[in-house]
Amino acid sequence: MADETVTAGLLVIGDEILSGRTKDVNIAATAEFCTDLGIELREVRVVPDVTDEIVGALDALRHKFTYVFTTGGIGPTHDDITADAVAKAFGVALPINPEARAMLETRWKSAGTEVTAARLRMARIPEGADLIVNSVSAAPGFRIGNVHVMAGVPIIMKAMLEAIAPTLRTGRKVHSITVKAGVGEGAVGDALGEIQSRYPEVRLGSYPQMGGDRPTTELVLRATDEALLAEAAREVRAMVAAAHERAGLPAPDAEVY
Amino acid sequence: MADETVTAGLLVIGDEILSGRTKDVNIAATAEFCTDLGIELREVRVVPDVTDEIVGALDALRHKFTYVFTTGGIGPTHDDITADAVAKAFGVALPINPEARAMLETRWKSAGTEVTAARLRMARIPEGADLIVNSVSAAPGFRIGNVHVMAGVPIIMKAMLEAIAPTLRTGRKVHSITVKAGVGEGAVGDALGEIQSRYPEVRLGSYPQMGGDRPTTELVLRATDEALLAEAAREVRAMVAAAHERAGLPAPDAEVY
Numbered sequence: 193m194a195d196e197t198v199t200a201g202l203l204v205i206g207d208e209i210l211s212g213r214t215k216d217v218n219i220a221a222t223a224e225f226c227t228d229l230g231i232e233l234r235e236v237r238v239v240p241d242v243t244d245e246i247v248g249a250l251d252a253l254r255h256k257f258t259y260v261f262t263t264g265g266i267g268p269t270h271d272d273i274t275a276d277a278v279a280k281a282f283g284v285a286l287p288i289n290p291e292a293r294a295m296l297e298t299r300w301k302s303a304g305t306e307v308t309a310a311r312l313r314m315a316r317i318p319e320g321a322d323l324i325v326n327s328v329s330a331a332p333g334f335r336i337g338n339v340h341v342m343a344g345v346p347i348i349m350k351a352m353l354e355a356i357a358p359t360l361r362t363g364r365k366v367h368s369i370t371v372k373a374g375v376g377e378g379a380v381g382d383a384l385g386e387i388q389s390r391y392p393e394v395r396l397g398s399y400p401q402m403g404g405d406r407p408t409t410e411l412v413l414r415a416t417d418e419a420l421l422a423e424a425a426r427e428v429r430a431m432v433a434a435a436h437e438r439a440g441l442p443a444p445d446a447e448v449y
Numbered sequence: 450m451a452d453e454t455v456t457a458g459l460l461v462i463g464d465e466i467l468s469g470r471t472k473d474v475n476i477a478a479t480a481e482f483c484t485d486l487g488i489e490l491r492e493v494r495v496v497p498d499v500t501d502e503i504v505g506a507l508d509a510l511r512h513k514f515t516y517v518f519t520t521g522g523i524g525p526t527h528d529d530i531t532a533d534a535v536a537k538a539f540g541v542a543l544p545i546n547p548e549a550r551a552m553l554e555t556r557w558k559s560a561g562t563e564v565t566a567a568r569l570r571m572a573r574i575p576e577g578a579d580l581i582v583n584s585v586s587a588a589p590g591f592r593i594g595n596v597h598v599m600a601g602v603p604i605i606m607k608a609m610l611e612a613i614a615p616t617l618r619t620g621r622k623v624h625s626i627t628v629k630a631g632v633g634e635g636a637v638g639d640a641l642g643e644i645q646s647r648y649p650e651v652r653l654g655s656y657p658q659m660g661g662d663r664p665t666t667e668l669v670l671r672a673t674d675e676a677l678l679a680e681a682a683r684e685v686r687a688m689v690a691a692a693h694e695r696a697g698l699p700a701p702d703a704e705v706y
Contacts, residue, residue: 204493207652207654208654208656208669209476209480209493210480210489210490210491210492210493211480211484211490211623211625211671212477212480212481212482212483212484212490213625213654213656213669214656215474215477216476216477217472219466219473219476219495220469220472220473223466223467223468223469224469225469226469227468227469232467233467233468233469234467234497234502235467235494235495235496235497235502236461236466236467236493236494236495237492237493237494237495238476238492238493238494239492240491240492241654245491245492267634267638267655267657268634268635268638269634269637269638269641269642269655270638270641270642270645270646270653270655271645271653271654271655272655305633305635308635308636308638308639309638309639310634310635310637310638310639310641310642311635311638313638314635345657366468368468368470376562377524377525377526377567378525378562378565378567378568378571379565380526380567381524381525381526381527381565381566381567381568381570382565382566382567384526384527384567385526385527385567388527388528389527395464396527396528397464397465397470397498397528398524398526398527398528398529399465399470399471400524400602402585402586402602402604412465412470414468
C-alpha cells in the first residue's frame with residue numbers, strides 16, 4: 193500500500209464562498225492535511241448550494257480520485273442540502289440515522305435545547321454511510337463510498353479531518369526542499385527548465401517573491417524519492433550559485449539558500 | 450444589458466495551491482470583484498500545472514459561463530504553461546506577440562535586465578488574443594474569447610481585474626442585507642425555510658458564528674430587487690425577534706440585528 197499513489201479531490205459547497213462573503217480556509221487546511229499524509233490533492237471545486245451542481249461535481253470527482261472530501265452544507269437550515277445531493281448522487285435514501293440522532297439528542301439534552309424539524313435535518317444520513325464524529329458541535333459528518341462529507345465551519349472541518357485520518361490509505365510521502373534564489377524568476381528559468389527535463393520524477397516549482405528591495409525566487413523541489421530529490425536540489429543550488437555570480441551578488445548562503 | 454444575468458467561472462492554476470504551500474487569496478478577491486460588479490461567480494476550480502487538466506477545466510467553464518477568469522501559470526519558468534493550455538483549448542498558435550514583447554523590453558531596458566528565452570516565454574500570447582495590461586511587473590495577461598488569463602501573484606491579479614473591469618458586461622447588481630440573530634441556527638431553521646419558500650427570488654443564507662459565549666447566527670439575504678429584499682428582511686427580523694423572545698433573550702437591537 194505504501195508505494196501506491198493515493199489521490200483526492202475537494203468539493204467546497206456554499207454560496208457564501210462564491211459571493212465573497214466568507215473567505216475559504218478549508219482548501220488550505222485540506223491541502224496541508226493531504227500533503228502531510230502523502231495523499232495528492234489533485235483538484236478543488238467550489239460550487240453553490242444547488243443540488244444539480246453538487247451532484248455533478250461530486251460524480252466527476254468521485255470517479256477520478258481515490259478520495260473525495262466535501263466541506264459545507266450539513267447544518268440545520270434549508271440551504272444545507274449536501275446530504276440530499278450526496279444521497280441523490282449515490283441513488284440511496286436519506287433517512288434519520290438513529291445513531292446520529294442519539295449523538296445530537298445527547299448534546300441537546302445537556303444544553304436544554306428543543307428538538308425541532310430543522311435540527312433533526314442534521315441527523316439525516318444517506319443509507320449505507322458511516323458517521324464521522326464531530327467532537328466540536330455533535331452534528332456528525334459521514335462517509336459513503338470514497339466520499340467524506342464534512343462541515344464548513346473550519347474548526348469542525350479540521351476536527352473531522354483528524355477523525356478520518358486513521359481510516360485513510362496514505363500514499364508515498366512527498367518530500368520537499370526549498371532553494372531560495374536572490375534573483376528574479378527570469379534569471380533562473382532557462383536553467384531550471386533544463387534541470388526539470390533531466391529529473392522528470394522531481395516536481396520543480398518556481399515562485400516569485402514580491403515586495404522586497406529586489407525580485408527573489410523560491411524554487412521548490414518535490415519528490416517521493418529522497419535520494420533523487422537531494423541530487424536534483426544539489427543541481428538547483430549550483431545553478432542558483434552561478435546565477436548569483438552572473439548578477440554580481442554574493443554566493444548564496446548554504447544554510448539559507 | 451443591465452437586467453441580464455452575467456455569470457463567471459474562476460480557474461485557479463497551480464500545484465502550490467493544491468500542495469498547501471501557498472494559501473490562495475485570489476478566490477476571495479475574484480468573488481468580491483464579481484459581486485461588486487453584479488457578476489455571479491458560479492464555480493471555482495483549482496487544477497495542477499498539467500496541460501490536459503487546465504484544458505479540460507477551461508473547456509468546461511468557458512462553455513458554461515459568460516466569463517472565465519484564470520489566475521496563475523503565466524510567468525517565465527517551465528511550469529508556467531497556462532498560455533500553452535489556453536492556445537490548445539482554442540486551437541490557435543502561440544507566437545511571440547510584438548506588443549507584449551515591446552512592453553517587456555521597455556521594462557527590462559529600464560532595469561538593465563537581459564533578454565533570455567525564459568523571459569521571452571512571457572511574450573507568448575495566443576493568436577487573436579487581446580493583452581491585459583500589467584501595471585505591476587509589465588508581463589501582460591490576455592483575453593481570448595470569453596476567457597481572461599491573469600497572473601497568480603495576488604497584487605498583479607488584482608491590478609489585472611481592475612484593468613478588465615471597464616470591458617466587462619455587468620449584470621444586475623445584487624444587494625444584500627445581514628440580520629444577526631442571538632440564537633443558534635437550529636432555533637431559526639424552520640422559520641427561515643418557511644420564509645425562503647415564500648420569497649424564491651431572494652437568496653437566504655444562514656451562517657453559524659462560533660467562538661462566542663453562545664451560538665449566534667448571521668442570516669444573509671441577497672436579491673437584485675431592493676424592494677423585495679427589504680420586505681423579506683422585515684420578515685426575517687420579525688422571526689428573529691420572536692426567536693429571541695422564546696429564548697428569553699432581550700429583543701434584538703434594531704440597529705445591530
